[in-house]
Amino acid sequence: MKMTMRWFGQDDPVSLANIRQVPGVTGMVSALYDVEVGEAWSVASLAKLRDDVNAVGMNLDVIESISVHPDIKLGLPTRDGYIDAYCESIRAMGKVGIPVLCYNFMPVFDWTRTNLLHPFADGSHALSFNYEELSHLNLEEDGAGALPGWGAVYSKEELSDLMAKFRELGPDRLWENLAYFLRKVVPVAEEAGVRMGIHPDDPPWSIFGLPRIVTDESALVRICKIIDSPSNGVTLCTGSLGASLSNNLPQIVRRLGDRINFVHMRNVSITGNKDFHESPHLSVLGSIDMYQVAKSLVAIGYNGPVRPDHGRMIWGEEGRPGYGLFDRSLGAMYLQGLFEAANHQRHNAW
Ligand code: DNO
Numbered sequence: 631m632k633m634t635m636r637w638f639g640q641d642d643p644v645s646l647a648n649i650r651q652v653p654g655v656t657g658m659v660s661a662l663y664d665v666e667v668g669e670a671w672s673v674a675s676l677a678k679l680r681d682d683v684n685a686v687g688m689n690l691d692v693i694e695s696i697s698v699h700p701d702i703k704l705g706l707p708t709r710d711g712y713i714d715a716y717c718e719s720i721r722a723m724g725k726v727g728i729p730v731l732c733y734n735f736m737p738v739f740d741w742t743r744t745n746l747l748h749p750f751a752d753g754s755h756a757l758s759f760n761y762e763e764l765s766h767l768n769l770e771e772d773g774a775g776a777l778p779g780w781g782a783v784y785s786k787e788e789l790s791d792l793m794a795k796f797r798e799l800g801p802d803r804l805w806e807n808l809a810y811f812l813r814k815v816v817p818v819a820e821e822a823g824v825r826m827g828i829h830p831d832d833p834p835w836s837i838f839g840l841p842r843i844v845t846d847e848s849a850l851v852r853i854c855k856i857i858d859s860p861s862n863g864v865t866l867c868t869g870s871l872g873a874s875l876s877n878n879l880p881q882i883v884r885r886l887g888d889r890i891n892f893v894h895m896r897n898v899s900i901t902g903n904k905d906f907h908e909s910p911h912l913s914v915l916g917s918i919d920m921y922q923v924a925k926s927l928v929a930i931g932y933n934g935p936v937r938p939d940h941g942r943m944i945w946g947e948e949g950r951p952g953y954g955l956f957d958r959s960l961g962a963m964y965l966q967g968l969f970e971a972a973n974h975q976r977h978n979a980w
Contacts, residue, residue: 631893631936631969632656632657632691632933632936633654633655633937633966634655634656634936635652635938635962636660636694637683638661643950644949644954646683646688649688650687654962657691658688658689658690659693659694659732661693661694662676667697668701670714671722671723673726676693676725676726692892692937693723693728693731694892695731696731698734703735703804703808704795704807705799705803705810713815724823730934730935731826732827733826733827733829735843735844736842737840738789738796739777740832741779742764742779743778743951744758744763744767744778745757745758745759746778746951748907754942756940757908758905759833759873759904759905759906770786793838793840796841797841800841808843812857816857824861825860825861827890827891828863829865830845830850830865830871833874834877835874846871846876847882847885851885854889860891865891865892866890866892866893868920868939869894869895869897869939872898873906875917880922883923883930890930890932892936893934894939896911896961897912897917899917900917909942910942911941911961920965920968924969928969928972928973937962938961938962940952941954941956941958941959941960942957943957944956944957
């Protein structure tokens with residue numbers, strides 16, 4: 631595997647120069663943050679991003695993400711124009727030589743938490759999710775700002791309208807719209823030499839009555855079967871899938887095999903039915919056996935990008951929730967230790 635880290639561009643309080651100093655991290659995961667959802671990404675802007683990353687001696691291994699316009703998810707007549715733009719962005723990635731694209735197909739909201747400052751006894755904090763608390767939120771009345779992390783994203787009217795449309799759409803038509811999208815974009819990705827990896831829904835269950843379909847092993851397998859191509863793959867996110875006890879991560883890794891195009895590794899502590907908080911990466915501090923995940927990835931011969939996912943905020947660092955430098959760096963080192971051990975165990979007879 632290649633150890634990578636996410637970088638949110640020039641406005642990220644964590645600099646490329648700092649990430650470069652994390653031992654073993656060779657690749658960067660990034661995106662263009664000044665393009666409207668639905669617009670095509672230009673070769674020139676992507677080449678500039680790649681050059682900025684190359685200038686510190688690292689590779690731009692992954693684009694996370696190019697957002698899928700809601701009209702595509704809703705299957706509206708306008709979707710074809712947005713899909714054409716998406717294809718153009720994928721072609722631009724190919725031209726610039728960026729091999730992996732992470733995207734998601736979640737309606738309205740991407741990752742969802744009820745608290746961005748869940749406190750730990752040691753003074754650090756992380757993100758958490760409580761189903762009961764979520765069910766008391768009335769976003770149509772209070773706006774998206776009532777949901778931590780989604781402040782200024784939608785106006786109240788936009789939000790009510792979108793939520794109503796997706797509730798009416800339901801999961802079956804969302805599946806149809808995902809298939810429609812994949813049938814158009816995957817051939818383009820194949821030609822461009824880009825491997826796509828759909829990100830599981832986070833958390834992996836329906837929220838606010840909105841359909842969420844990328845939640846478990848059978849959904850991921852179903853997606854891979856829509857088009858049987860290495861360009862139509864999965865982002866294995868341990869923290870998203872692992873928030874549900876019914877997801878057996880080592881089994882999912884073995885079942886998906888070479889259709890895993892990207893890996894996010896983080897741990898969660900499950901504290902109740904649909905309740906969890908994020909935890910440090912170590913297996914003993916959360917509900918996920920991270921070594922079993924690393925071992926399974928080594929067993930399938932995974933050699934693509936891996937990134938430490940959300941860290942806690944520690945040592946007084948302030949910044950983007952989940953994306954400080956310090957705890958993610960500890961995560962990167964721990965994860966590399968796990969992979970080193972798993973590789974030895976597999977390849978050397980002691
Ligand atoms: C959260 C991330 C997600 C991810 C998207 C991919 O921290 O893992 O926001 O980037 O779902 O499209």
